[in-house]
Amino acid sequence: MAENLWLTLLLVLPFAGALILCGFCGQGRGRAMYLTADLLAAAEFALALFFAVPVLCGGGYTCRIKELCGFGLSFELDGFRAVWLIILSFMWLTAVVFSKEYMEHHRHVLRYYCFTFLTLGATAGVFLSADLLTTFLFFELMSFTSYVWVAQEETKGALRAAETYLAVAVLGGLVMLMGLFLLYHLTGTLALDGLREACAAVQERGMLLAAGILMLFGFGAKAGMFPLHIWLPKAHPVAPAPASALLSGVLTKAGIFGVILLSGNIMHQEKEFGWLVLFLGAATMLHGAVLGVFSVDLKRTLACSSVSQIGFILVGLGMVNLTGGNALAVNGAFLHAVNHSLIKLVLFLLAGVVYCRLHSLDLTQICGFGRKKPFFLAVFLCGAFAVAGMPLFSGYISKTLLHEAIVEGGELFAGSAGVLLSVTEWVFLVSGGLTAAYMLKLFTVLFLDEPSERVKKCTRNYLSMPVRLLLAVPAGFLLLAGLLPDRILLPAAEQASAFFGAAGAVHGAGAPHWFSMENLSGAGISIGIGIFVYFTVVRQWLRKRDGQETVYVNRLPAWYDLEESVYRPLFLRLLPFLLAGACRLAESVVEKTAWFLSGPLLAAVCRLADKLVAGIVWLISGTMLSEKKPREHLHGAGRIAYCAGRVMDDLVLLLNRTVRRKRPIQKSFVHIFAVGGRRTRRTAGLVARSVSYGLMLAGIGLVITMLYLLLG
């Protein structure tokens, strides 16, 4: 592995390209923008070839930038990454060239182009990353930049799909981050080359499994794994066709990239993890295929097909884990991923062509579009045969490998595990059959049914030369690779095996006989099931004749939608309601308590304290010190005062009769003495009472002091 800093050019170029587009192709320079975009995509492809081809011939590059983003970024280009680098840059080139035609009459084209290039950089970053933090960084970047694709059209449906997409992306990203936290805590490293050993050495297997499952959630959400696939069937139909091709062909594979890491390297000792991936893969495969059969929208069918095919790949990855890196499973999963990317590139671009001309994707309205268009037919057939696993096309090779892997895996496990695997095998075959059924449905719609009104009106030339060329390449590849699997596909798979952690597995010798009866029968069963399903279910139940026209009806009940009937009510209604209710309750309880404490209660307590002493006095004075009613004395005075008063009065009377005849003294001394006596007594009483009160307080104080001394 040679250190090569120029590797970052692969990332810098698209990011810079987006800026260039944004900056220099401003107002009203449309032609320049298209040209720049094409050139940039071509340059990226050339650059990818420049780096990848030497790597495919042996060797590899690494690149580490220290301290950037805190942890340093590290990149690597090995055989596996080189293959993907070529595929993704080629797909972007095709999509960008096609975009010119597709986006002609759309708004916000510049925005679309800018974010297409940003996503290219981010996706390249994911595939080149050599440690999980770098992966995560570019993964998140990719999620957010690709959001614009989904929301691009700004229709109601698009915005809703975009909402779902963003929610799944954010949720997936953060759950994955939790997994990374745990993993880093357990192993102390996130660099991919040391991770396998580091994980093998971890003692706390439960924690490791938890980390793996959390990360699977994140990567699986992007890959479209059941039950997180909900964004896929919604986002693809509303995104512009070239973007759908990339979303389906490459972005889901970024998720698969992560699952490969988990299943082959990080969790390679955890068989439970393998079973989980296998089970989820089988569910994805079947669920996607069923949805695909029922779908009445061209791109939605393709999107469901993507979900289903991702399920096939996941089943392969589950087998990689369960069989400890069996070459069949490794090659099958890898090749199916590659095939699927190219197949979806071809098919989505064709759907784009249909949409460009008809402005509809409804199967009823696009009936017969492909009639008298031989190129269209040829390319479509290449894609359809490949995805249905028809012998002589590349999809057959990868599906056969996957099938063989399941069969071989079944031999490894005895008992219930073996039974489970044979059930998986049947699910695999049935899903393959359903794939054939919905592709047959599309084929009938496009090429056999009577042309609809819309189709009849549309007479324009439907494909430009460059797009024809770019479509012919992947379609031709699908055919060629199917014809010469040992020359083309297996060497590529060889390159990838190291990445799967399958270094010790047998290669070459394990190559099956492609056209032996045994292998052909697998495809035969699938295709047979497909034809059966088509003629029984699709033609009888999903299609009806409405006068002259053939109408395709959606028989899928409305509630059969995980997002609408489970996730949205749960996450948008119930959970926020409960959580916010709880939080508001906590908040209001605190606030109410605080208000109550500070307001009425505190006031009451303070008032109490304020009146405490007075209250005690009042209480005591009311009971112990209650004023006795004074006895009713004669003239209100005491006996002595009365006597003294009478004596004085008698004296005064005497004086008045004798000495002071002229000026008699007009006073009643009895009264004066009585008043004086009462006043004296009252004063004395008051003094006595206050002294006793003081004494009592002192006494209480003494008691408290004594208690304190005794107890303290």
Added chain:
Amino acid sequence: MNPNLILLLPVFFPVFAGILLAGSRLLCQERKRAVYVAAVSLLELVFVGLAGAGDYELVLFRMSDRLAFTLRPDRLSILFGVLCAAMWLASAVYAAGYMRGQKGSRLYQIFFLVSVGLIAGLCFSGNLLTAYLFYELMTLALLPLVIHERSKEAIRAGLSFLFYSIGGAFLGLAGFFIFYSCGISFDFREGGWLGAEGVRKEAGFIVSLSAREKQLVLAGCFCATVGFGSKAGLFPLHGWLPSAHPVAPAPASALLSGNVTKMGLLVILRVIYYIVGPEFLRGTWVQYTLCALALSTVLIGSVIASREQLLKRRLAYSTIGQVSYALFGVFVLNRTALLGALLHVVFHSLAKNTLFLCAGTYIHETGRMRADELEGVGRRLPATTWIFTFASLTLVGIPPTSAFLSKWYLAQGSLEGAPFVFSWLGPAILLVSAVFTAFYLLPVTVKGFFPGRPEEENMASVLQGEDSMAAAATESGSMADALQEKDGKSADAGHPQEKGSAGGRALRREAPLSMLVPPAVLAAFAVGFGILPGGLLRFLEAVCRAVLN
């Protein structure tokens, strides 16, 4: 001249500048006054940097031999001081545009300047007493900023701000009394005065606290943390934030949210890491309770924010949640987590200031206060909305923006060292909260840039191409002309009468430059620190190494 006197500069220069503004008749012209305020803020930033650079110490005056008012900056002071001064500068520049033509802006500016001086004092204080003094003064100086609008709500919010802050500070003061009575020095010492098991680390001799004193100190520490936590929005004393932030003018609420909350955190840091000591607290009921409080605050803040429609109140609740991230990091008492907490202080401050300034721009330019009314705002104010987007992504913690780093360290620290279930519950709640953050921040961007359009209009535009009016209104309107010329060639263009139907949409009109540059610069820092964190990381690692070894 005593070189230590330089410490007076950052504290008293803006205070005097504020008083000068109150007294002088020279600065009656609004524009001049705005320039003056911005210039003072810039000088303040320089002074804080200068004063923090050296090893200065200054005793202002003594109350007794154990109680003195001291300024003594250390690394933590520089971090918080520079952060605040920089934000004050940004806010001053922003306010020049935002407050133009508003009544009473002079009073606002006076207290704006005074408060930054007091905050510098709080950052530079060398012991608890000084910190307490400046803390209370800061609260009082900030009050006029909260009640600037003079509406009934504003005054109620101001009173609530006052009560919560002062009440909290008194609770803290109770803790200080306990420290004092147990003979713990008020001077800040890296690593605190108490070791594990309550051994007092004095020079020369070792004194162990008695069991009763240990319990008292723990209770005091709890009181102080919860009390000063009221400024930091720690549940249960967080009530002032959601009422005070929406009523304050945007540049002030940015500061309240981004910086003033951090002052509460600073005092808590001082109490835990510089007075009591992390070893003493580790494994005590205080640590557990505080961790639980911080995590529940994170949850409460994020959840309620996601249900709140008034944008500024939503951001206020968001602050409650986000500051408690940092508080949780502080309470874990682990070096990695502390590093995460300090990083989050910086990053949250940058991002939240940006968000509040952007929210202010929305209010100023469109008059819309509610998040659900901001549909299509990206067409009208694209640059502001882009800035808002980057700040939102930072706050959610999407790499490579900066808050991802702080979350990473917080989570790792928590996994390494948090007690009990907190070790994994902490990261889990951080991420749940991040999901909520995404759900309450990203819709603004999404609705702003993708307002959607009726289906028929969409169909028409697809069929017939662009109409130039709508295209000119958008950032990618460049294609209009190119598409116009192709328009005629389109064979199945059906509805010419639809042309121009999309007219009447609000045209693009960006906010004035003074309201655009500060948030842009802050957002650039918020993202930039995530990409090149090297220097900051090393600086903060040094802080953490000093207090936790």
